[in-house]
Amino acid sequence: MDHKQIFNVNFNYPVAFCRGIFNPENPLLRDTLSQQDKDRRHRVIVYIDEGVATENPALPDDIRNYFNAHVNQLELVADPAIVPGGEQIKNDYRLIMGVLDQLLEYRLCRQSFVIAIGGGAVQDAIGFASAIVHRGLRIVRMNTTVLAQNDAGVGVKNSMNLHGAKNSIGTFAPPFAVINDYDFLNTLSFEDWVGGVSEAFKVAIIKDREFFADLCEMAPLIRRRDVKSMEGLIERCAIMHLDHIRTNGDAFELGTARPLDFGHWAAHKLEGMSNFKISHGHAVASGICIDSFYAMKQGWITGDEYAAIETGLHQSGYTLWHAEMDRRLGDGRLELLGGLADFQEHLGGELCITMPRGIGAKFEVHEINEVLVETAIQHLKDCFCSPIGEDQVS
Ligand SMILES: NC(=O)c1ccc[n+]([C@@H]2O[C@H](COP(=O)([O-])OP(=O)(O)OC[C@H]3O[C@@H](n4cnc5c(N)ncnc54)[C@H](O)[C@@H]3O)[C@@H](O)[C@H]2O)c1
Ligand SMILES: [Zn+2]
Numbered sequence: 001m002d003h004k005q006i007f008n009v010n011f012n013y014p015v016a017f018c019r020g021i022f023n024p025e026n027p028l029l030r031d032t033l034s035q036q037d038k039d040r041r042h043r044v045i046v047y048i049d050e051g052v053a054t055e056n057p058a059l060p061d062d063i064r065n066y067f068n069a070h071v072n073q074l075e076l077v078a079d080p081a082i083v084p085g086g087e088q089i090k091n092d093y094r095l096i097m098g099v100l101d102q103l104l105e106y107r108l109c110r111q112s113f114v115i116a117i118g119g120g121a122v123q124d125a126i127g128f129a130s131a132i133v134h135r136g137l138r139i140v141r142m143n144t145t146v147l148a149q150n151d152a153g154v155g156v157k158n159s160m161n162l163h164g165a166k167n168s169i170g171t172f173a174p175p176f177a178v179i180n181d182y183d184f185l186n187t188l189s190f191e192d193w194v195g196g197v198s199e200a201f202k203v204a205i206i207k208d209r210e211f212f213a214d215l216c217e218m219a220p221l222i223r224r225r226d227v228k229s230m231e232g233l234i235e236r237c238a239i240m241h242l243d244h245i246r247t248n249g250d251a252f253e254l255g256t257a258r259p260l261d262f263g264h265w266a267a268h269k270l271e272g273m274s275n276f277k278i279s280h281g282h283a284v285a286s287g288i289c290i291d292s293f294y295a296m297k298q299g300w301i302t303g304d305e306y307a308a309i310e311t312g313l314h315q316s317g318y319t320l321w322h323a324e325m326d327r328r329l330g331d332g333r334l335e336l337l338g339g340l341a342d343f344q345e346h347l348g349g350e351l352c353i354t355m356p357r358g359i360g361a362k363f364e365v366h367e368i369n370e371v372l373v374e375t376a377i378q379h380l381k382d383c384f385c386s387p388i389g390e391d392q393v394s
Contacts, residue, residue, distance in 0.1 A: 011174040011251075015154055015242060017235055021142065021181040022062040024069035032140065032177045033113055034073055042113060043075050045106060047099070047126050049118025051085035052144045055187035059117075077106045085118055087276035089125040090161045099129040103137065113138045113176065117184075119145035119192070120152030120280065124170070127158030131173035138176035144184035146230065147196030147281045150237035154178050155245055156252070165342065166268045172252040180238070182231055193230075194317040195281030197222055198263075200237040201313055202288055203244075206262050209360030211236060216308055219315035256349035257364050263287035265353060269339025273324040285318040286325065286380065293376035294368075295355050305359050314384070321384035325377050334377065337370055 014035070020026050033042045046063055053059060060080045067076040081102065089095050103114070114137050116126035123141050130139040143153035159170030185193070197215075204212035221229040244260060245251050258264075267287035270278055289310055296306040314320055327335045344351040350366050357363050 011156075013175050013177050015178040015180070015238065017180050017182070017231075017238075019181060019183050021179055021183075022059070022066045024066055029066065029179065030070045030073050032179065035177075037111075040111075041073060041075050042111075043077050043108060044113040044115060045077050045103065045108060046080040046115045046117065047122065048080050048082050049085035049122040049144060050082050052118055052184065052187070053082045056184075077108070077112075078102070083118075083122060083126070086121050086279075087161070087271075088121075090121050090159065091276070093160070093162065096125055096129050096160060099126065100133060103129065103133045108133065108137055110134050110137060113140055115140045115142055117142040117144060118148070119143070120148040123148055123153045124157075124159045124167075127173060127175070128160055128170055131158055131171045136173060139173070141175045141178045142184075143178065143180050145188060145192050145196060146185060146194075146234060147192075147199060149180040149182075149185075150196050150234040151199040151241055152280075153180075154238045154241055164272070165346075166272055167346070180234065182227075182234075185227075185230070190225075190317065191279060191282070193225060194223065195279055196237075197233065197316045198281045198285035198288060198313065198318065199241075200233050201309070201316075202262050202284060203237055203240045203260065205288065205292070205309060205356050205359055206259055206354060206362035207240060207244075207360060209358075211240070212308075212312075212359050215316075216312040219312050223315060223317040253347070256347050256352040257354065258347060258352070259354045259362055261343075262354040262356070262362065263289075263291050265339045265343035266290050266336055267339075269336050269342060270322060270324055273327065273335060274322065278322050278324070282318060283322075285313045285316075286320055286322060289313065289320055289380055290373060290376045291353070291355060293379055294372050295357075297372050297375065298355075300355055300357050300363075301359065305356075308359075310383075319384060321380050326381060334370075334374060336377070337373060340368055 016028060018028055021029055048059060063080050067074050083089055114130040116123055127139050130137045141153045143149040156172050156174045157170060158173055159167035162169045201215055204215055218229040263284050264287055267283035270283040271280060292306050292309045295301045296303060325336055329335050352364050352366060353368060354362050355365050
């Protein structure tokens, strides 16, 4: 007799916005780790993104002191380990093998904690390693970039790049907790400070007209490193991201539509084409412009709406043009267009690209007119061929 198996699993995890997470007086980390079992002494291992460690030389000591101050509840099983930051950790399988070995060597069990302190790449890679050891250790994501705090590090995915393809390996694994400590943002380069702003534009353009207007207004402040504006942007964007995952009915992306990847088919391709010299957030800014220009040409958004998108991103500090964007293959086709097939393959099924319909609404298209994409790229080349930088803030 046929039998249909149906069951639900309830996931929940706290997402905190804070400062001074390793101040021994701050109970947040201890309480977060103890939330499901107050009487146990919890075993913890910590991985630190090299970029964070270099800029915060006192961090390993701060961590040791914190664990010493809470020794009855927490056990640091090894000295904090420093791992390469950025795409390097996602590109190198051997680095992850080393982490897997270490997690097993220290006998971490499914009740033990892995704390990943770093940007989106370290979150993806350490999250992946944690998800497959004993089929899932408890991961606490301590995000240290704008992009990780407002997007990459608050969701349910992890990944690595294998076989030359971005995010080709990975799992869906909701974290045990997310801790966004704003103090970490102080040491970001200008590039990484601006980096995650494009993800806020992305979600605002397809979901929230008011947020979009606010982003356009605060863009020059963001570029001048106004901390208050950035913190507001991060929290609002992260909450929209969390709402989407919780309510859209497809948290583990079983369908072919992926609205949060608006602007991403071109972005992922561009990152790879540049050998990851162009970071995710900056590639997303260009990808948003390409798809928004396309939407304008199709009549789905107005010329004024497109202009607001482009100006908002540019004023936030994005270059928007990268030489790789008009690189052509032997047959004369733009190499970037290969991103459409890659995107389709990654999601499975038919091509499904999210487009804005006005600002604050979206729909899916299943065909892309390549000639119009070329027009969008030519437009960006004409307007933004000469780069701007922090020193040119007006
Ligand atoms: N899992 C997801 O859902 C998801 C979503 C979006 C993006 N991502 C991934 O996130 C990655 C991009 O993340 P990102 O933008 O955070 O960049 P990143 O992780 O590549 O970090 C950028 C650089 O900043 C350094 N760094 C990190 N924190 C720092 C700090 N506080 N001070 C100084 N330097 C610091 C890093 O060492 C690195 O050199 C990409 O691999 C992307 O694919 C994942
Ligand atoms: Zn993204």
